[in-house]
Structure formats: C-alpha cells, structure tokens
Amino acid sequence: MSAKKASTAAAAPAFITPDALLAHWQGHRGLTRRVIDAFPDDQLYTFSLGGLRTFGEMANELLAIASPMVQGLVTGDWEEYSPQGVDSKQALLELWDESTGEIADFWSQLPADGFAKTVTAFGQFTGPVHWQILYAIDNEIHHRGQGYVYLRALGIAPPAFYER
Amino acid sequence: MSAKKASTAAAAPAFITPDALLAHWQGHRGLTRRVIDAFPDDQLYTFSLGGLRTFGEMANELLAIASPMVQGLVTGDWEEYSPQGVDSKQALLELWDESTGEIADFWSQLPADGFAKTVTAFGQFTGPVHWQILYAIDNEIHHRGQGYVYLRALGIAPPAFYER
Numbered sequence: 001m002s003a004k005k006a007s008t009a010a011a012a013p014a015f016i017t018p019d020a021l022l023a024h025w026q027g028h029r030g031l032t033r034r035v036i037d038a039f040p041d042d043q044l045y046t047f048s049l050g051g052l053r054t055f056g057e058m059a060n061e062l063l064a065i066a067s068p069m070v071q072g073l074v075t076g077d078w079e080e081y082s083p084q085g086v087d088s089k090q091a092l093l094e095l096w097d098e099s100t101g102e103i104a105d106f107w108s109q110l111p112a113d114g115f116a117k118t119v120t121a122f123g124q125f126t127g128p129v130h131w132q133i134l135y136a137i138d139n140e141i142h143h144r145g146q147g148y149v150y151l152r153a154l155g156i157a158p159p160a161f162y163e164r
Numbered sequence: 165m166s167a168k169k170a171s172t173a174a175a176a177p178a179f180i181t182p183d184a185l186l187a188h189w190q191g192h193r194g195l196t197r198r199v200i201d202a203f204p205d206d207q208l209y210t211f212s213l214g215g216l217r218t219f220g221e222m223a224n225e226l227l228a229i230a231s232p233m234v235q236g237l238v239t240g241d242w243e244e245y246s247p248q249g250v251d252s253k254q255a256l257l258e259l260w261d262e263s264t265g266e267i268a269d270f271w272s273q274l275p276a277d278g279f280a281k282t283v284t285a286f287g288q289f290t291g292p293v294h295w296q297i298l299y300a301i302d303n304e305i306h307h308r309g310q311g312y313v314y315l316r317a318l319g320i321a322p323p324a325f326y327e328r
Contacts, residue, residue, distance in 0.1 A: 012178045012181050013178065013181055013182055013276035013277065014176045014177065014178035014179065014180075014181070014279065014280075015178065015179070015180050015181060015182045015184075015185040015279050015294055015297075016178075016179050016180065016185075016279065016280075016294040016298075017176050017177055017178070017179060017280075018177055018179045020179075020280075020292070020294065021179040021180075024295070024298060028302070049213060049313055049316070049317055050313050050314075050315075050316030050317035050318075051316055052312075052313060052316055112177035113177065115178065115179050115180065116178075116180075116181075116184075128184070130179055130180040130184065131188070133179075134180075134188060135326075138192070138305050139325070141302050141305040141306050141309065142305050142306075142308070142309040142312075142325060143309060144306070144309070145305065145306040145307060145308070145309025145310045146309045146310065146312060146313050148216075148306075148310060149213055149214050149216060149310050149313045149314075150214075150313075151214075152213070152214030152215055152216055153213055153214035154214075161303070161306060162299070
C-alpha cells in the first residue's frame with residue numbers, strides 16, 4: 001500500500017475544515033452584529049411579537065452560548081449556562097465584539113482531530129464537538145431570522161442575509 | 165517520512181465529515197417539515213408579518229434551492245433558480261419529502277474530496293462547494309426562525325428547536 005493510499009484510508013474526509021468553519025461563523029457573527037445595530041436603542045430590549053422575547057434578550061442568550069461553548073470545549077471546564085443581564089445596545093455590542101475575539105483565540109486551541117469526539121456541554125448537552133458548535137451557530141441564525149421579522153415590523157430594512 | 169506522517173500532512177483536517185453534515189441537514193429538514201405541518205392549512209400561504217412573505221412562500225424558496233443545489237453540484241448542470249407555485253400544505257409536504265430523498269441520493273454522488281472546490285451555483289453564486297451547501301442550510305434555518313414568529317403570533321406552539 002502506498003503512502004497516498006494509506007493517507008486516504010486514515011483520514012476522515014472533510015466537508016469543511018476547522019479554519020473555514022470559523023470563518024463561516026465569524027461571517028454570521030458580523031451579520032448578527034449588524035442586525036443588533038439596526039434596532040433603535042429603545043426597541044432592542046422592549047419590542048417583540050407573538051409573546052417571544054425581545055431581540056436583545058435573544059442576543060444575550062447567544063452571548064452566553066458562543067464564547068463559553070468554545071472555551072468549555074478547549075478547557076473541559078464548563079460554567080453553568082447563565083446569560084448576563086445586558087439591557088442596552090452599546091453594552092451588547094461591546095460584549096459581542098469581545099466574544100468574537102475570544103472565539104478566535106479559543107478556536108486556535110481546539111485540537112484539529114477532536115471535532116468528532118463526544119462531550120457534554122454546560123453539564124447537560126451531550127454530542128460530538130462539531131454538533132455542539134453547529135448548535136451555537138444554528139441557534140444564532142434561528143434567532144437572527146426572528147430579529148429580521150421584528151425589524152420589518154418596525155419598518156426597518158434589515159441587512160442583506162447573504163452579505164457576511 | 166512514515167506513512168502516518170504523510171497521511172497527516174496530506175489530508176485536510178475535518179471539522180465535520182460529509183456523512184455527518186448530511187445527517188445534520190436532514191435533522192434540520194425534519195424540523196422544518198414539522199414547522200410547515202404546524203401551520204393551519206388556511207394560514208400557511210396567507211399569514212405574514214411585517215410585509216414579509218408567507219411561510220409557505222418561503223418554503224417554496226427552500227424547495228427551489230435544496231435539491232436543485234445538490235443535483236447541480238453533482239452534475240454541473242444548473243437550471244435557473246425558479247420556485248414552483250405550490251400553494252397548499254399537502255402539496256408542499258409531498259414535495260418536501262420528495263426533495264429529502266433526492267438530496268440523499270445526490271449526496272452519495274458528491275466526490276468526497278470536492279467540497280473545497282469553487283463552483284458557480286445557479287449560474288450566479290460563486291464559492292466553495294461547502295459554502296454553497298451551508299448557504300442552503302443556513303437559509304432554511306433563517307426562514308424557519310421567521311416561521312416560529314408567525315406560529316407564535318397565530319397562538320400555536322412551534323416544535324422544539326433542539327429536536328431534530
């Protein structure tokens with residue numbers, strides 16, 4: 001068996017590499033930041049539809065998942081899930097930017113061969129590392145989509161979904 | 165250099181494998197199907213908020229992207245993007261299930277080493293294959309999040325986001 005054949009057999013095929021997935025996530029985070037910023041200060045933590053939370057409260061949830069998730073995956077130390085009581089656009093955007101930097105820092109410490117490993121996040125959610133991270137991203141997209149409806153209902157054109 | 169070292173050098177690290185990504189997508193498709201099904205027949209193509217499209221019309225868009233996308237990636241033949249004029253829940257659910265089967269069939273024909281290759285989808289969107297597929301999934305999550313707001317505004321509890 002040649003080295004090339006051994007290589008094909010040994011390595012799991014990649015749908016996407018860790019670096020490309022981080023870039024994909026950061027693109028989403030940039031879009032979510034623009035959606036937060038598109039809300040008027042006095043509507044971000046007050047306006048909602050259908051009895052759902054305000055978009056500000058949803059963003060507080062996203063903050064409590066994203067960076068703590070990647071930090072927990074690197075260190076194995078998990079804090080309990082606990083959103084902070086942020087209630088202003090300025091404070092939210094500052095924490096958002098801080099989180100984005102933390103995610104990049106911790107991401108570089110994730111072992112490249114560890115994404116299929118099963119772990120328990122926040123002491124309660126068990127699944128492969130890639131599943132944990134996709135959950136954080138998918139949950140961000142899900143709530144941001146709800147933010148788009150809020151913005152439209154407020155008469156505000158949201159940023160383009162396809163621009164990252 | 166040993167075969168093992170050659171292997172490590174040759175293979176791109178995987179955040180997630182193609183098989184696991186398909187399973188992830190199919191989990192999302194199952195959830196989206198339950199969201200479609202949660203709408204009353206007479207609201208799916210009539211109810212909307214903020215001047216956005218109905219959830220039925222959004223689902224027609226998703227149908228026109230998902231299976232045609234994977235088919236185009238396999239064959240290199242791209243039809244123009246053209247949503248069908250579906251306007252009933254029963255017809256939508258039938259096409260949804262048909263699409264889910266097509267996606268699985270075409271997925272098995274995608275070359276395992278081709279996900280980083282740059283292609284142009286639908287004659288107009290250029291990027292790596294993994295980017296094209298993630299766009300289809302992310303767009304589904306985005307619009308489904310909007311469907312959650314519609315359901316809540318209609319007084320209907322949507323299916324749990326974390327159940328796939």
